Amino acid sequence: MDSQVNQELFELAVEQAYDSVLITTAELDLPGPQIIYANDAFCKKTGYSREELIGKTPRILQGPLTDRGVLQRLRQNLENGTRFEDSTVNYRKDGSTYVVHWSISPMRDNEGKITHFVSVQRDVTQTVQLEHFNQRLLEHLAEGVIGINHEGQCTFVNPSAIRILGFPDEDTLIGRCSHDVIHHSHADGSAYPKSECPIHQMLHDGVAPEPWRDYFWSYSDKPVPVEVSATPMRYSSDPVFGGVFIFRDISEQLELEQQLHKAASHDQLTGTYNRRFGDHVLGKEYARVEREESQVAVILADIDHFKDINDTFGHLVGDQILKQFTEVLQSRLRAMDSLIRWGGEEFLIVLPDTDLKGAQTLAEDLCQAIEKNHFEADVDRLTASFGVSLLRAAGSIEASIKQADQALYAAKQSGRNCVIAESS
DSSP: OOHHHHHHHHEEEHOOSEEEEEESSSOOTTTTOOOOEEEEEHHHOOOOOOOHTOOOOOGGGOTTSSSSHHHHHHHHHHHTEEEEEEEEEEEETTTEEEEEEEEEEEEEEEEEOEEEEEEEEEHHHHHHHHHHHHHHHHHOOSSEEEEEETTTTTEEEHHHHHHHOSSSOOOTTSSBHHHHHSBBBBBSSSSGGGGGGGGHHHHOOOOOOOEEEEEEEEESSSSEEEEEEEEESSSSOOOOOOOEEEEEEEEHHHHHHHHHHHHHOOTTOOSSSSSHHHHHHHHHHHHHHHOOOOOEEEEEETTTTTTHHHHOOOHHHHHHHHHHHHHHHHHHOOOTTTEEEEETEEEEEEEOOOOOOHHHHHHHHHHHHHSSOOTTTTTTTOEEEEEEEETTTOOOOHHHHHHHHHHHHHHHHHHHSSSEEOOO
């Protein structure tokens, strides 16, 4: 009685199962195994009735898109009496297709002889379509995408990642530590310790870092500026088993940012700093004077009789004079010095770590260089006047510039083409 109840419960469970269940005989030679049982789910999925299925071979579900390699592996497993799992395309009665995942196991009698095969099947069409969609999406993304395991080894590389970094193919990256291959050094070539790498830290602590800018190294061993975001991969609360990072080449963006920065901070005609950025330079240097008690000198330079040049020769010649004038000044300044177009033909030079005497000496050298320089052919002779002062912590920026301006005015009153330093 118990055996009969158990049998009925088993049949009820199989009949009401979500997955398709098919039982066949064990003959493998043509015409092949015959279907002796199909549950309701199988019938609904294929469109065949039980009457149409019983006695037929499962080959009625196959068609042109059914993977022959899968069928060959299936036969080998069944001949060896081992369980088989794989996916392929099946055909319904109406000719439409779906992707099925097979799990086929042999059934044995008490003597161990295979008498039947039982197949549990699940429609995985949507899952496969989603996987294909995701794959196509990754392949067509403009951004580079690299998947890594918990040791940082590359497990997936999309075509854009290969293109951005100039690698010949994914095989040159798969299985290799991403940090060692593309993230081993800073842009200047200095070592980039793995312990400081945001991607390595993410694998260690499981926390996604904020998107950041960095440099990856190309196949040709050149640094590529990139913007990166990274995400750890884990199942629920399990430990991190890997991660994925997405990056894009920002070379053009950085160039544009530099151009915008230069446009905002530089004078368009002369290429020197503009007045607005000059205020920033002065503020930074004044803060250093207050903090470190260092000396910073300023020089105001003004072209003599520049209005007469514009009135006589025109503004085009005047503009050329301004550009040549700044070139002479810049050629004698240090990298740390700043040349600022303060207004019109007036220029401010900021000299860190320079005392009043040193600034005066430089101004005299500049004064002589301007007088000796060959300018625009129509201008016979060009000179400039210079006023020198110091940024003083006890005063203010405005007071220091005013002192330099007063010294410049005194130079103009003294006949021009000379240097006057503020009185101590």
